Amino acid sequence: MEKFEHEYNAEQIQVLDGLEHVRKRPGMYIGSVSIRGLHHLVYEIVDNCVDEALAGYCTHIKIEIEPGNIICVEDDGRGIPVDIHAKTKISAAETVYTQLNAGGKFGGDSGYKVSGGLHGVGASVVNALSTWAEVTIQRDGGIFQMKFERGKTVQPLTRIGDSDKTGTKVRFLADDTIFETLEYDYETLESRFREMAFLTKGLSISVEDKRGEEVKKADFCFEGGLNSFVEFLNKNKEKINQQPIYIEKEDGDVPVEIAFQYTTAYSENIYSFVNNINTIEGGTHLEGFKRALTKTFNDYAKAHNILKEKDGNLQGEDIREGITAVISVKVREPQFEGQTKTKLGNSNVAGIVQSLVNEALSNFLEENPNIAKAILEKCVSASRAREAARKARELVRRKNALESTTLPGKLADCSSKVPEECEVYIVEGDSAGGSAKQGRDRKFQAILPLWGKMLNVEKSRADKIYNNDKLQPVILAVGAGIGNDFDITKIRYGKVIIMADADVDGAHIRTLLLTFFFRYMRPLIENGNVFLAQPPLYKLSKRGMKDVYCYTDEELTENLNAMGKDGVNIQRYKGLGEMNPEQLWDTTMNPETRILIQVKLEDAMKADEIFTILMGDEIGPRREFIEANAKYVKNLDI
Ligand code: 0RA
Numbered sequence: 069m070e071k072f073e074h075e076y077n078a079e080q081i082q083v084l085d086g087l088e089h090v091r092k093r094p095g096m097y098i099g100s101v102s103i104r105g106l107h108h109l110v111y112e113i114v115d116n117c118v119d120e121a122l123a124g125y126c127t128h129i130k131i132e133i134e135p136g137n138i139i140c141v142e143d144d145g146r147g148i149p150v151d152i153h154a155k156t157k158i159s160a161a162e163t164v165y166t167q168l169n170a171g172g173k174f175g176g177d178s179g180y181k182v183s184g185g186l187h188g189v190g191a192s193v194v195n196a197l198s199t200w201a202e203v204t205i206q207r208d209g210g211i212f213q214m215k216f217e218r219g220k221t222v223q224p225l226t227r228i229g230d231s232d233k234t235g236t237k238v239r240f241l242a243d244d245t246i247f248e249t250l251e252y253d254y255e256t257l258e259s260r261f262r263e264m265a266f267l268t269k270g271l272s273i274s275v276e277d278k279r280g281e282e283v284k285k286a287d288f289c290f291e292g293g294l295n296s297f298v299e300f301l302n303k304n305k306e307k308i309n310q311q312p313i314y315i316e317k318e319d320g321d322v323p324v325e326i327a328f329q330y331t332t333a334y335s336e337n338i339y340s341f342v343n344n345i346n347t348i349e350g351g352t353h354l355e356g357f358k359r360a361l362t363k364t365f366n367d368y369a370k371a372h373n374i375l376k377e378k379d380g381n382l383q384g385e386d387i388r389e390g391i392t393a394v395i396s397v398k399v400r401e402p403q404f405e406g407q408t409k410t411k412l413g414n415s416n417v418a419g420i421v422q423s424l425v426n427e428a429l430s431n432f433l434e435e436n437p438n439i440a441k442a443i444l445e446k447c448v449s450a451s452r453a454r455e456a457a458r459k460a461r462e463l464v465r466r467k468n469a470l471e472s473t474t475l476p477g478k479l480a481d482c483s484s485k486v487p488e489e490c491e492v493y494i495v496e497g498d499s500a501g502g503s504a505k506q507g508r509d510r511k512f513q514a515i516l517p518l519w520g521k522m523l524n525v526e527k528s529r530a531d532k533i534y535n536n537d538k539l540q541p542v543i544l545a546v547g548a549g550i551g552n553d554f555d556i557t558k559i560r561y562g563k564v565i566i567m568a569d570a571d572v573d574g575a576h577i578r579t580l581l582l583t584f585f586f587r588y589m590r591p592l593i594e595n596g597n598v599f600l601a602q603p604p605l606y607k608l609s610k611r612g613m614k615d616v617y618c619y620t621d622e623e624l625t626e627n628l629n630a631m632g633k634d635g636v637n638i639q640r641y642k643g644l645g646e647m648n649p650e651q652l653w654d655t656t657m658n659p660e661t662r663i664l665i666q667v668k669l670e671d672a673m674k675a676d677e678i679f680t681i682l683m684g685d686e687i688g689p690r691r692e693f694i695e696a697n698a699k700y701v702k703n704l705d706i
Contacts, residue, residue: 086168087219090196094246097193106247107256109194113141113238114273116191118264118344120145120236121271131261131275134239137250142237147207150225159225161205162214165195166221194240195219197247201240206231218243252277254284259674262288266300267344267396269293269325294327294394301339301392301673304680304689305331308390308446309439315428319420321400326357326425328393330443333684334450334529335587336388337676341396342404342412348672351405351412353397356421361387364429365447372437374444382447385552389450397421456531457551476541480505482514491563492516492545493601493657496577499645500652504567507649508657514561516545522580525587526683539584546589556591564592565664567601567656569643582667583683586675593669602663603647603656607639617655619663 090097098105098112110131120126126145134140149160156163168190195201196219205212211231215223242250254277265273265288272289290296298312308330315326328338340347340354347354362384369375369382397420403413433440475481482490492514495501501517508515523536530551533539543550547560566581568574578600585593592598604617606624610631618624628636641647647655656662669675681693 087166087192087196090168090193091218091243091246094197098197101247103249103251103253103256106242106249106252107260109197109240109242110139110141110252110257111260112194113139113191113240114261114264115344117141117143117145117236118268118271121268126235126271128272128274131257131273133252133254133257133275133277133279135279136241137252137279138239138241139252140237140239142235144233144235147205147234148203148236150205150207150210150212159212159214161203161212162221162225165191165201165203165214165216166219168192191238192219197243198240199243201238204237205235207234258284258286259671262286262300263297263346264344266290266294266297266394267341294325294396297394298327298329298392301337301394301677302329302331304677304684304686305333305392306685307331308442309436313429313432315424317424317428319424320416322417322420323398324353324421324424325396326393326421328391330446331390331392332446333390333526333680335676336385336391337673338388338391338393338395339673340412341394342402343398344396345410347404347410347412349406349408349411352415352418353395353412353421356418357393357395357425358384358388359418360422360425360429361391364426364433365444368430368433368440369444369447372440374441374448382451383454386447386451386454390446395421450529453529453531457529457534460531460534476516476544478517478541479545480508480510480515482508482510482512484512487560488562490514490561491565492561493565493567494518494542494581495644496568496574497643497645500567500569500643503644503647503649503652504657505649507651507653509653513657514545516541518542518577522577523584524580524683525584526679527685530588533584533588542581542584546592548589548592550588554589554591556595559592559597562597563599563664564597565599565601567603567644570603570605571642574643579682583679585667586669586679590669593667596666596668598667600665600667601656602665603641603644603652605641607641607651609637609639610635 094101094105098108114129114131117126117129120143121129123145126143128144130140130142132140148164151160152158153160153163156167158166195216198216199218201216203214205225209230209232210227211229212225213223213228214221214225244250254275258275261273261275265271270289270291270293272287274285274287276283276285292299293316295312295314312327312329315324317324338354338357340350340357342351342353362382365387366375366381370377375382397412397417399412399414399417401414405411405413479492484490489512491512493504493508494516495504496518498517498519501515504515504517518538518541520538522538523533525533525539528536534543534550545560546564548555548558564585566578568577582593582598585598602619604619605621606618608616608618608624608627608631613631616627616631618627624638644652644656654661678693681689684690
């Protein structure tokens with residue numbers, strides 16, 4: 069067996085400093101040391117394989133989560149080069165794994181390696197943040213292996229056998245002294261790999277979770293690329309055009325792939341990617357797409373007399389109602405801007421995307437007049453609804469101006485006017501509302517009781533929503549408008565807390581309100597202002613002891629074992645209304661003792677899917693979802 073030369077020169081010492089810095093400030097390299105950062109390690113390694121696929125040399129990537137949370141990623145690419153690197157005097161492969169930013173120099177010649185954002189930090193960062201890592205390379209007729217501990221080489225690249233295959237395999241164990249948890253979430257990884265497979269047409273990605281007794285696995289390979297992606301996103305929706313409209317073209321050195329399809333839903337679902345990174349804040353590629361849609365549909369509608377000259381133009385939002393679209397561009401030197409560095413700034417991309425979409429869409433509309441008509445009918449009625457919504461909103465404004473108050477009558481407001489310290493409890497039902505009003509701390513807690521049947525916004529347009537007597541109080545109480553006009557800086561409360569019973573009706577109200585916030589006040593969720601109150605399920609009382617409240621069945625069992633079962637009275641709370649004001653304060657509203665669940669938006673795509681399933685028209689998917697998730701439901705009262 070041959071060993072590669074391994075010596076430490078000045079350059080090597082710098083390398084060690086670099087990796088030391090990664091371990092000191094991991095957040096700078098991978099965003100955080102939470103589960104997000106942990107998952108990022110895997111994406112980082114898989115991204116390198118995807119680059120090899122984009123360069124045309126890799127067709128299959130296999131990811132395994134082994135028992136003990138060891139990650140194994142294997143590809144069938146050319147294998148990382150094993151020859152001695154002239155400058156560092158160590159093998160190219162070891163350089164890639166130990167030198168910060170070496171990835172760029174060795175990262176294949178796909179040329180689209182990302183330099184901004186969190187991505188592209190490379191294998192060396194993963195190595196630095198791992199208790200150990202082991203890389204096995206097959207190429208040039210041999211099998212080569214190297215090993216590391218916390219980023220430091222413990223076995224330089226060594227030839228360990230012969231092989232006529234090529235490829236790279238990486239195994240690593242993330243460092244538990246750095247990460248909050250090592251427990252990978254299979255579902256999160258799976259959906260990211262599905263997304264990667266959609267974004268790289270024809271690439272096969274398989275993932276397997278071998279940690280538990282029940283092995284979970286999935287294989288992804290989509291010859292249809294983004295076409296398949298859009299079909300997947302729309303699987304539970306009613307389509308207007310049965311086949312997505314598909315564009316794949318390269319212009320000015322910028323490869324563009326776009327697919328979009330109209331559904332009968334009212335929401336707009338557009339996802340955009342640059343170099344396979346989800347650009348959550350959008351940017352120039354998205355702007356170009358939107359401009360092309362607005363212009364092409366307006367031109368077509370005018371030319372075919374669907375819109376008369378005297379009618380104004382359709383607005384962009386009318387034309388995007390019910391659309392599902394995925395836009396993917398590859399940009400050599402992307403500039404990422406915005407708060408989370410996920411907004412594309414390169415201005416030339418807008419024009420490139422716009423002209424490609426203009427051309428492809430106008431051809432499509434000319435060739436498919438029936439589909440064009442169906443889509444435009446929907447746009448026109450969206451436009452009418454928007455106009456009606458504007459009038460409804462003005463009416464609300466004027467009425468409030470006359471009554472010289474903008475607050476709903478049912479709201480029991482708090483005395484403080486400092487939004488950061490104020491909270492509003494949205495409470496279902498009469499008696500619970502009464503208890504909450506008496507039990508609260510009126511300095512900073514406001515109560516808004518809701519009565520009767522709540523509107524399902526998934527099945528209604530904006531005009532109906534403004535006019536709805538159940539939602540209007542919520543809109544006015546929050547005080548920041550709605551839809552495109554929603555202005556997070558105007559919110560009147562830092563916490564908007566939904567307080568509903570722990571039964572099916574309560575769950576229904578919660579879901580209806582969350583759907584409303586998700587579709588019409590999304591920044592409120594994104595900004596972390598929405599919470600769910602957690603009322604207790606049981607009260608245990610025993611003579612001579614303080615009452616104990618239990619919030620889960622596990623807690624009940626635990627406490628019964630602590631207290632001893634004899635002489636304990638167990639009261640099961642069916643609803644909030646069964647608690648007196650003092651109990652409600654103690655258990656659910658007192659910031660010192662209550663449990664609040666913050667509603668987070670981890671994944672807009674997943675959220676859209678769930679709201680569509682739960683609140684949309686189709687019954688089959690809803691039943692499947694409920695059956696599949698029944699095991700998570702703890703307190704089902706039927
Ligand atoms: C640069 C050059 C060559 C291969 C790779 C990079 C490569 C990197 C990774 C990372 C994970 N899997 C990978 N597979 C390949 C090969 C250049 C040549 O053979 O001429």
